[in-house]
Amino acid sequence: MDLMYIHILLLGLIISFSVIAAVNTRIIKAAILLAFISLLTTLVLFLLKMPLAAIFELSVCAGLITVIFISVISLTNPLTREERAEEKTKMFKRVVFLPVIVLVCGAAFYMLEKSVDFIPVVSDAVSVSAETGMWNTRQIDLAGQIIIILTGVFGVIALFKDNKDDGGGK
Amino acid sequence: MSYESLVLFKLYLITAPLLFVVGIYAVITTRNIIAMIIGLEIMTKGVTILLAAAGYFNGKPQLVEPLIITMIVVEVVILMISAGYIINIVKKHNSLDVSNINKLKG
Numbered sequence: 505m506d507l508m509y510i511h512i513l514l515l516g517l518i519i520s521f522s523v524i525a526a527v528n529t530r531i532i533k534a535a536i537l538l539a540f541i542s543l544l545t546t547l548v549l550f551l552l553k554m555p556l557a558a559i560f561e562l563s564v565c566a567g568l569i570t571v572i573f574i575s576v577i578s579l580t581n582p583l584t585r586e587e588r589a590e591e592k593t594k595m596f597k598r599v600v601f602l603p604v605i606v607l608v609c610g611a612a613f614y615m616l617e618k619s620v621d622f623i624p625v626v627s628d629a630v631s632v633s634a635e636t637g638m639w640n641t642r643q644i645d646l647a648g649q650i651i652i653i654l655t656g657v658f659g660v661i662a663l664f665k666d667n668k669d670d671g672g673g674k
Numbered sequence: 675m676s677y678e679s680l681v682l683f684k685l686y687l688i689t690a691p692l693l694f695v696v697g698i699y700a701v702i703t704t705r706n707i708i709a710m711i712i713g714l715e716i717m718t719k720g721v722t723i724l725l726a727a728a729g730y731f732n733g734k735p736q737l738v739e740p741l742i743i744t745m746i747v748v749e750v751v752i753l754m755i756s757a758g759y760i761i762n763i764v765k766k767h768n769s770l771d772v773s774n775i776n777k778l779k780g
Contacts, residue, residue: 508678508681508682511682511685512685515685515723518693518719518723519689519693519696522697522716522719523696525700525716526696526699526700526703526712531706531708531709531712534709535708535712538712538715541716542719545719545722545723548723548726549722549726549742552729552730552735553730554726554729554730554735554738554739554742556739557726557739557742557743557746560742560743560746561722561742561746564746564747564749564750565715565746565749568750569715569749569753572753572754572757573711573753576757576760577708579761579764580708580760580761580764580770591706598699602696602699605695606695606696609692610688610692613687613688613692614684614688617684617687617688620683620684620687622731623676624676624679624683624732625731625732633736636736637736637737637739637740638740638743641737642740642741642744645740645741645744648744649743649744649747652747652748652751653747656751656754659751659754659758660758663755663758663759663762664758
């Protein structure tokens, strides 16, 4: 029963942080809140007996993605005073509407799930390790991951290529 | 135990779509391109939690783990490309507002 309260606490914190991140006008704060959301997701994954995915979530989502976000924010111009004032007036509207939307959608999902009669089979002991599953049954996934990473690398190279014909080069 | 896990299962089934809704709201109510990407990340978190819950409550978390890892890899690559695009857009238009980006001309 205690474990259930931990699940409820973690999920509640994830929802609260995501609502605050969605309505925040300061992008840097939203990025840091996103890192906290990733941290809480890591804890949820540990509780759901997925340690490998949890480590990935912690190192990549809470670490790398936050670093990328902060680098992008520091490389771009901050908002001007007028833009910030305009954003703040919009923020009040968002602060009012988003909790209402969350409550209405939560109630709607609750009503929809009243008819769920699936009896969960919670795994106590994992018979096949995730590593074995990954290397033996998910080879296509691995090939896909390699292709996606290469796509990302070549995409970034193409985006940052110094195009001298365009007048952008020095 | 089974009643408790059913309650937990339903809790996850409510939380994950809620996170997706919050992410969609964050994407459609802002014109700042970085805030849009943050909304997209929140949506991805919802999908991650739903996948993890599906694996755990079916008794086969080891089959879902590689899928979550693949999703994280895709997420990072999308973010990398988006970051490149954002920096190029800011260089060209000097603004993060998507309404200023109305020219597809190279």
